[in-house]
Amino acid sequence: MKRSNAVRLAVLGVGAGTLIALEVWSNGGEETVAADLFGSPDHCKSSGRYAAGQCEQAYADASKLDEQKAVTYKSREDCEADFTPGGCHEATAAGSSGSSSFGSLFVPTMAGFLVGRALSTSALSAEPVYRSCSQSTDPNECRRSSGGSGFSGGGGGGGFFTRAGYRVSTAGTGSSATVSSGAFSSAPKSATLARGGFGARAAAVSARA
Amino acid sequence: MQRIGSIERPDWKRQATVLGFDYNTVDGKPYWDETAYYRFSLAQIETDLEATTQELIGMCYQAVEHIAGSEPLLRRFAIPEFAWDYLRRSWRRQDKDLYGRFDLRYDGKGPPKLFEFNADTPTALFEAAVFQWQWLEQRLAAGALPAGADQFNSIHERLIAAFQGLGLAGRTLHLAALSEHPEDRLTVEYMADCASQAGVTTKLIAIADIGVTADHRFTDPEDEVVAHLFKLYPWEWLLADPFGAELPRDQTAIFEPIWKMTLSNKGLLAVLWEMFPDHAALLPAYFEDDPRAETLGDYVRKPLLGREGSNIELVRRGVAKRQPAASDDQVYGSEGYVRQALATLPEFAGNYPVIGSWVVAGHSCGIGIREEDQLITSNTARFVPHIILD
Numbered sequence: 001m002k003r004s005n006a007v008r009l010a011v012l013g014v015g016a017g018t019l020i021a022l023e024v025w026s027n028g029g030e031e032t033v034a035a036d037l038f039g040s041p042d043h044c045k046s047s048g049r050y051a052a053g054q055c056e057q058a059y060a061d062a063s064k065l066d067e068q069k070a071v072t073y074k075s076r077e078d079c080e081a082d083f084t085p086g087g088c089h090e091a092t093a094a095g096s097s098g099s100s101s102f103g104s105l106f107v108p109t110m111a112g113f114l115v116g117r118a119l120s121t122s123a124l125s126a127e128p129v130y131r132s133c134s135q136s137t138d139p140n141e142c143r144r145s146s147g148g149s150g151f152s153g154g155g156g157g158g159g160f161f162t163r164a165g166y167r168v169s170t171a172g173t174g175s176s177a178t179v180s181s182g183a184f185s186s187a188p189k190s191a192t193l194a195r196g197g198f199g200a201r202a203a204a205v206s207a208r209a
Numbered sequence: 210m211q212r213i214g215s216i217e218r219p220d221w222k223r224q225a226t227v228l229g230f231d232y233n234t235v236d237g238k239p240y241w242d243e244t245a246y247y248r249f250s251l252a253q254i255e256t257d258l259e260a261t262t263q264e265l266i267g268m269c270y271q272a273v274e275h276i277a278g279s280e281p282l283l284r285r286f287a288i289p290e291f292a293w294d295y296l297r298r299s300w301r302r303q304d305k306d307l308y309g310r311f312d313l314r315y316d317g318k319g320p321p322k323l324f325e326f327n328a329d330t331p332t333a334l335f336e337a338a339v340f341q342w343q344w345l346e347q348r349l350a351a352g353a354l355p356a357g358a359d360q361f362n363s364i365h366e367r368l369i370a371a372f373q374g375l376g377l378a379g380r381t382l383h384l385a386a387l388s389e390h391p392e393d394r395l396t397v398e399y400m401a402d403c404a405s406q407a408g409v410t411t412k413l414i415a416i417a418d419i420g421v422t423a424d425h426r427f428t429d430p431e432d433e434v435v436a437h438l439f440k441l442y443p444w445e446w447l448l449a450d451p452f453g454a455e456l457p458r459d460q461t462a463i464f465e466p467i468w469k470m471t472l473s474n475k476g477l478l479a480v481l482w483e484m485f486p487d488h489a490a491l492l493p494a495y496f497e498d499d500p501r502a503e504t505l506g507d508y509v510r511k512p513l514l515g516r517e518g519s520n521i522e523l524v525r526r527g528v529a530k531r532q533p534a535a536s537d538d539q540v541y542g543s544e545g546y547v548r549q550a551l552a553t554l555p556e557f558a559g560n561y562p563v564i565g566s567w568v569v570a571g572h573s574c575g576i577g578i579r580e581e582d583q584l585i586t587s588n589t590a591r592f593v594p595h596i597i598l599d
Binding site: 001002003004005007008009078163191192193194195196197198199200 | 228251254255338339342343345359360361362363364365366385387399402406415416417418419420421422423428430432442446447449450451452453455575597
């Protein structure tokens with residue numbers, strides 16, 4: 001016999017198997033912790049919140065983590081569209097993949113760093129942060145006022161985000177900030193920084209061949 | 210090989226709908242068409258179609274080796290350079306492929322001729338593997354077909370075996386497609402069904418829902434890491450998309466693997482002809498800028514990355530007849546063209562069938578026939594079942 005002996009379907013035909021609906025990823029409902037947001041080691045030291053050595057160490061730690069960048073882009077334009085005008089730079093081989101075969105890749109530039117503790121009992125940790133206008137309430141105003149990768153400025157509701165995509169809330173005074181407690185876990189479990197990077201070519205087209 | 214008129218099962222539409230095969234009728238015209246079937250002899254199936262398909266897939270694997278090792282060919286195939294190392298790595302470590310469909314010209318007399326190989330995102334799978342099989346079983350049971358009629362179609366069993374061969378039992382395979390397209394959706398749902406029967410946990414997602422993490426892993430909408438991914442989305446689109454640069458980091462096992470790009474490209478036709486000149490199953494084919502392309506006489510001009518007959522031109526005595534871009538307004542061709550000697554489709558009472566010959570995990574295992582009332586098969590072709598009967 002040249003045909004299947006039996007064709008049984010486990011799932012199809014019983015009303016299951018529909019594609020998972022689009023969901024917007026958010027940090028909603030997660031536990032937050034208090035932290036401090038700084039643009040530079042000096043900014044940290046002048047705040048009086050930490051010892052000079054702690055500030056230097058936090059900055060060094062954050063810079064090292066910055067090398068383990070979350071997203072890479074093939075063009076500066078694409079990167080800046082997601083972050084801020086002037087807020088991206090070309091990745092060096094060491095900072096991206098270690099391979100020279102990628103051609104140019106662009107990554108967001110670290111805008112500052114976050115100092116805090118995942119739990120009140122745990123050690124001081126640092127995380128690099130990036131400035132993005134993509135989720136702001138007024139992206140155009142945000143981009144106009146952001147002026148590069150610098151720390152200050154921030155009209156239009158742009159915000160700071162960690163590598164893993166956690167938004168840093170800066171509603172308080174001075175350097176005080178709050179962020180999801182997950183932002184300081186040593187290995188962000190699989191927090192998604194960006195979505196929607198596939199499927200662009202085919203908004204109304206089938207992939208069939 | 211004959212085309213035989215037949216009476217439809219009264220309830221086939223209901224059966225199709227229950228199974229999710231709801232594109233059985235498109236714009237009021239039948240896509241699934243059981244008002245006729247094709248009848249083959251066992252020798253036609255085994256000697257011509259099954260054996261030739263097995264030979265073709267072997268030739269294709271040799272072609273991958275050749276193309277992957279040739280930078281001029283990778284460039285000519287318009288495969289982006291940042292993906293070359295990844296492609297070669299994928300081929301050398303023998304990343305497994307699941308399936309592909311050769312489109313063949315066959316008239317029942319002599320060896321079939323290869324039109325093209327849908328190696329990356331072949332569809333029309335469910336109707337070949339399942340609905341065609343059910344048609345045969347039900348017509349046999351109803352006495353509407355001669356007892357002993359068979360079908361070249363072990364696609365379903367081969368797919369389950371192929372998933373068993375991946376060693377993913379107990380692990381999760383994500384399956385992604387463009388969720389808005391019924392045919393794409395049914396194809397991944399069917400693939401998921403086969404995978405689940407092989408003990409694999411499956412999760413269906415929309416291709417646009419894939420996310421990326423800080424450590425360069427892909428995630429699903431629930432932030433679960435996508436370790437194994439079946440994607441019904443062409444590799445050249447994946448690489449061109451914003452997340453394309455993440456792919457060479459090689460953090461996800463993807464099916465079909467990236468090396469299939471060397472086979473889904475129409476440039477394959479020119480490479481095969483170069484490697485296996487005058488092979489009985491091949492039509493002469495050259496890249497358009499190859500001087501030998503001028504020697505072809507009547508030919509078909511195919512974009513390297515075309516799909517579904519879009520932008521294909523049929524040139525006879527220097528006069529071009531163009532297949533307009535498909536209804537979805539897709540335009541192909543910026544990456545270049547191949548020219549393939551024209552072999553007109555055989556005609557059966559005003560119908561022009563193309564044989565879609567399936568390969569699953571390297572095994573020739575079944576056919577599905579799509580017929581048109583014109584010479585270029587497009588995405589409006591009708592799927593017509595077949596039987597084997599000596």
